[in-house]
Amino acid sequence: KNEVEQSPQNLTAQEGEFITINCSYSVGISALHWLQQHPGGGIVSLFMLSSGKKKHGRLIATINIQEKHSSLHITASHPRDSAVYICALRGNGDKLIFGTGTRLQVFP
Amino acid sequence: DAEITQSPRHKITETGRQVTLACHQTWNHNNMFWYRQDLGHGLRLIHYSYGVQDTNKGEVSDGYSVSRSNTEDLPLTLESAASSQTSVYFCASSESSRRTEAFFGQGTRLTVV
Numbered sequence: 001k002n003e004v005e006q007s008p009q010n011l012t013a014q015e016g017e018f019i020t021i022n023c024s025y026s027v028g029i030s031a032l033h034w035l036q037q038h039p040g041g042g043i044v045s046l047f048m049l050s051s052g053k054k055k056h057g058r059l060i061a062t063i064n065i066q067e068k069h070s071s072l073h074i075t076a077s078h079p080r081d082s083a084v085y086i087c088a089l090r091g092n093g094d095k096l097i098f099g100t101g102t103r104l105q106v107f108p
Numbered sequence: 109d110a111e112i113t114q115s116p117r118h119k120i121t122e123t124g125r126q127v128t129l130a131c132h133q134t135w136n137h138n139n140m141f142w143y144r145q146d147l148g149h150g151l152r153l154i155h156y157s158y159g160v161q162d163t164n165k166g167e168v169s170d171g172y173s174v175s176r177s178n179t180e181d182l183p184l185t186l187e188s189a190a191s192s193q194t195s196v197y198f199c200a201s202s203e204s205s206r207r208t209e210a211f212f213g214q215g216t217r218l219t220v221v
Contacts, residue, residue, distance in 0.1 A: 004150075033209075033210060035212075041214070041215075042198075042212055042213065042214035042215055043198060043200075043212040043215070044212070045209050045210060045211065045212070048208075048209050048210075086150070086151075088151075088210075090210075093156075093158070094139050094202050094204065094210075095141070095153060095156060095166075096141070096143075096151070096153075096200070096210065097150075098143075098150030098151040098152075099150055100148070100149065100150045101150065
C-alpha cells in the first residue's frame, strides 16, 4: 500500500466551481506540503501544514492529523489553476514522500 | 532574491556517457535533495545531503552519485547513462527545521538515446 494516496487522479471543472483534492496518508509526519506543477514547469510550494488550516487567496488547505488526511480547496476556480497538484509528506530527515498528483483542468 | 537553479534545463545524451546535472541554491540551506519524476510514479528520491561532505542514498540511487563540497551546490552524476534514466530531474532544498518550506528547481529533462 502506498504511504500517500491522492484523489481524484484527474479532475475537470468549469470556471467558477469549487474544487477539492484529497490526500490520505498512513505514516507519521512532521508536516504535509501541497505543491503545484504547471505543464512542463517547475514545482511550486503552495502550503506547508502541520496542523489546522491555511489560506492564501483562493486556496485553502486543511489537515487532520488524527485522521491522517488533508484537503486542498480552490474557490472560484479559474483556467489558470489548471495544473497538477501534489501532496507530499515531510518525514524523518526532512525527506519528502510524494503522491502521484491530481491533474486539474479548468475550462472557461 | 534567494533561489534554486538547475542546469541544463534539457539534455540529450547517449547511452554509456557520463552526465552531470547541476543544482545551485542561494538560500544557504543545509538540506539538498535530488528527485526524479516519471509518468505513473510520484517524485522519487535519488540522493540527499544534510550538509557539506554529507551524502546519502535515496530509494532509487543505483547508477547515480552526488558530492557536496560546499553549501550551495549538489551536482548529480550519472556514471554511465542508461535509457531507464530518461526522466525529469528536480533538485530541492530546505532548512533543517520542520517550520520551513522546501524549494524546488525548475527541473532538468534528460533523454538518454
